[in-house]
Every structure is written in C-alpha cells, then in structure tokens.
Amino acid sequence: MEDGFVFCHDVSPLVNALGCPYVPNDWRLFFDSSKQSLKCVLLHNGNKFSSIPIGHSVSLKERYDNMKIVLHKINYNQHNWVICGDLKIICILLGQQSGYTKYLCFLCLWDSRAKSEHYSRQSWPARTNLNVGDKNIIHEPLVDPLKILLPPLHIKLGLMKQFVRALDKEGNCLKYFTEKFYYLSDEKRKAGIFDGPQIRQLVRDDNFSNSMICKKKCAWNAFVNVMKNFLGKYEIPNYKILVNELIESYKNLGCNVSVKVHFLHSHIDYFPENLGAVSEEQGERFHQDIKTMETRYQGRWDVHMMADYCWCLKRDCIDVIHARMSQNGNLLLIQTNIFKLFIN
Structure with a gap:
C-alpha cells in the first residue's frame, strides 16, 4: 500500500497462487470507480475464471495523473492487457478532453455538434494520431488505442x-x-x-x-x-x-x-x-461484490481487505479441503462460474 493505493505489482504469482493459469493475452484489465473507491481488476477473456482485483483506492479519483500512477504501479507496460471500462475511463487513458467536446470519438473525427449529419453520414475521417493539442487531445495517451475494448x-x-x-x-x-x-x-x-x-x-x-x-x-x-x-x-x-x-x-x-x-x-x-x-459486465458484478466487502471493513480499506477478498476466492474452490469449512456458504461472491475458478 503506497499513497493510499493498494496494489499488486507482481500479477503473475498472484494469479497462479489462486490456481489460474496466467497468460497476459487471456486477461483484460477493467477500471471502475464509484463515489467511494477506484478499482482495477483482471477479468478472464471468456469469463471462465472469477475476477481478480489488483488495485484499490479510496483516495485516488478518476484523473489523468492518478491513472498514470495506477498503470505504473501495477506494471501495465510489462503485461499490456487489453482494457475495458466506461467511456470516461477510456477518455482519460487516451488523453482526451472530457465533457461534451467536438471530437469525442477516439477512432475517427466524428463531429458531435454536426447533428444534421449524424444519421445521414456514416463514414468520418479516421484519427491518424493522438497528438497533444490536436482535436481535443490534451495529454499524452497512456495506452495504445488498439488495446481499448x-x-x-x-x-x-x-x-x-x-x-x-x-x-x-x-x-x-x-x-x-x-x-x-x-x-x-x-x-x-x-x-x-x-x-x-x-x-x-x-x-x-x-x-x-x-x-x-x-x-x-x-x-x-x-x-x-x-x-x-x-x-x-x-x-x-x-x-x-x-x-x-x-x-x-x-x-x-x-x-x-x-x-x-x-x-x-x-x-x-x-x-x-x-x-x-470481453464485456465489462463481469467487472460490474465485481463492483457489487467489493462494495459488500468495503461495508464489512467500515473504513479500514487496506491490504487486509484485498487479501481477504482473494482468500474468499481461494475458499470458494470446491476441490480444496480446508481445516475449517464454512457451513453458510459465501454470500459475498455470487457469480455464475465461481466454482470453476480453479478448474484447469
């Protein structure tokens, strides 16, 4: 935990410790935030395995400088996952100006204010670059646009x-x-x-x-x-x-x-x-799960909470025998394929 951000800087051992095979191309990085926290999560392409959190903060907000810090701490350049999230996060990661701007699309030069052409015109000039100061680009892109879902x-x-x-x-x-x-x-x-x-x-x-x-x-x-x-x-x-x-x-x-x-x-x-x-819907389900965990810890949102969440993933494997087994089931993680988390 550094500067209010709980993160895992060595992702591969974490995923392997949870019993999942780790191949970077098999995972996608999901960003989400609420009024309470900012979260980054690994989602499996195909949704065979459960969501694995690798970053959590209640002090960092959705801003360009904060997202730059987050990507650095989780060693994004080492893994180069594809990224999914809402359009606000995508806008920040690509260095675009937020709000109702003229050129909102990161793929082409679609004019959001030319309403008379929106339905009649389907083809727009493609964006050839994301240079700072050009077409509502105000920062250097943090990720490759081709990595955006x-x-x-x-x-x-x-x-x-x-x-x-x-x-x-x-x-x-x-x-x-x-x-x-x-x-x-x-x-x-x-x-x-x-x-x-x-x-x-x-x-x-x-x-x-x-x-x-x-x-x-x-x-x-x-x-x-x-x-x-x-x-x-x-x-x-x-x-x-x-x-x-x-x-x-x-x-x-x-x-x-x-x-x-x-x-x-x-x-x-x-x-x-x-x-x-590759939908971000699995990440939204994680958002609801971690919200329950945040309520349980009542302000003590540190490495212990994140470790507890990962331990819940470990205990949900039906093939592992524990010294003390819960008789009530785990109400925290209600996901369709949760019991397939550690099946190779």
Whole structure:
C-alpha cells in the first residue's frame, strides 16, 4: 500500500497462487470507480475464471495523473492487457478532453455538434494520431488505442437512455416507468438512467411493450434485438442488419446520436466477435461484490481487505479441503462460474 493505493505489482504469482493459469493475452484489465473507491481488476477473456482485483483506492479519483500512477504501479507496460471500462475511463487513458467536446470519438473525427449529419453520414475521417493539442487531445495517451475494448454494457445503457429521452414526457411509457420503478427519482426515470437488471425486467415485461405504438414500439423491438443478438453473449450472422434497423428506428423516433450510438453506426467492425466474452459486465458484478466487502471493513480499506477478498476466492474452490469449512456458504461472491475458478 503506497499513497493510499493498494496494489499488486507482481500479477503473475498472484494469479497462479489462486490456481489460474496466467497468460497476459487471456486477461483484460477493467477500471471502475464509484463515489467511494477506484478499482482495477483482471477479468478472464471468456469469463471462465472469477475476477481478480489488483488495485484499490479510496483516495485516488478518476484523473489523468492518478491513472498514470495506477498503470505504473501495477506494471501495465510489462503485461499490456487489453482494457475495458466506461467511456470516461477510456477518455482519460487516451488523453482526451472530457465533457461534451467536438471530437469525442477516439477512432475517427466524428463531429458531435454536426447533428444534421449524424444519421445521414456514416463514414468520418479516421484519427491518424493522438497528438497533444490536436482535436481535443490534451495529454499524452497512456495506452495504445488498439488495446481499448468498446464497452458493450455501457453502450447498451446509452441506447436505453437515448430511447427514453425521445419519449413523450406525458406519455404512457414514462407513466409505466413511474409505476414499475417507483423507488427511482423522477430525474433518473426521465433521463433514462437504468441499470442492466432493470432493462432486463422491461425486456421480459410484455405489458411495457404493449404500452407502445408505432415508432416507439419499432425502436424498442430493434433495441431488444440488438441487445440480445449482438451486445450480449451470442452474435447472429446478420447482426449488421439488426444494427441498421436500430439506427433507422432511432432516427424515426427522433433520438439524438450520442457517441455510443455513433460507435454502432460508424464502427460496427471494430467490435470483437464475441462481446459476451470481453464485456465489462463481469467487472460490474465485481463492483457489487467489493462494495459488500468495503461495508464489512467500515473504513479500514487496506491490504487486509484485498487479501481477504482473494482468500474468499481461494475458499470458494470446491476441490480444496480446508481445516475449517464454512457451513453458510459465501454470500459475498455470487457469480455464475465461481466454482470453476480453479478448474484447469
């Protein structure tokens, strides 16, 4: 622990000690932050093994200088993992200016303010460099842009947000949100700020789909098709047709083109083949797990908490016999493949 940052500077022995084979190309680095802490985690490509934390801090915030320190302490240059996270983290790592800037995309020179061209124009000049002072670049990039994975989960949330914002403010859909998600604030409901489980509830709810007509229902069905058949675990061969239908239906509904919609519209070929295998959603589940651990330690967020988390991973291996076995199960790590953590 240095300067309020708990980290592992020698990752390979840690992964091997947990019983996982370590090949750098088989892992991806996930960054996430909340109001309470900043976390960096190793996620296995294919999600065969559980998440392995390698950095945690309650004092470092999402800033360029802090991310530079984090990458140095975990020896990122030695491993060169691909990186996933939300677009704010990606923006910081690539040295881009934050906020609503003119050139938001790190792949091309998409003009975020030329709204009249957003739907009619699909091809934009490619970015040839990330030079400081050019096209909203204010810092030297900390990572190679080719090591960046587009975040399917956050793109899904962004699509949902644009859909909700285009709805009638007094329409049946927003009234349905008020009844179904009564525990959310009006600001969140009107802004379309929903998480993954809430969106899945709406997808399974036929009453919500039946509350819409014409353009709204067409856009919603297109969103569901893209979410299930492209942004999820499985990708069907004609996914590009589904994405084009989504873009067209959003245009008819009057949705704005955010940078997340732009990625689907102009950079569909940049996405990996299996988004479910490299999604940041597994990292979001870790975020919920470590939140429980942070509550348990009540402010003593140091190396002992991180060691305790790793020990929980070790104890969850059903093939290992311990002197004292828990009879209650581990409520801390509820993950689909947790019992496969140490199966080679």
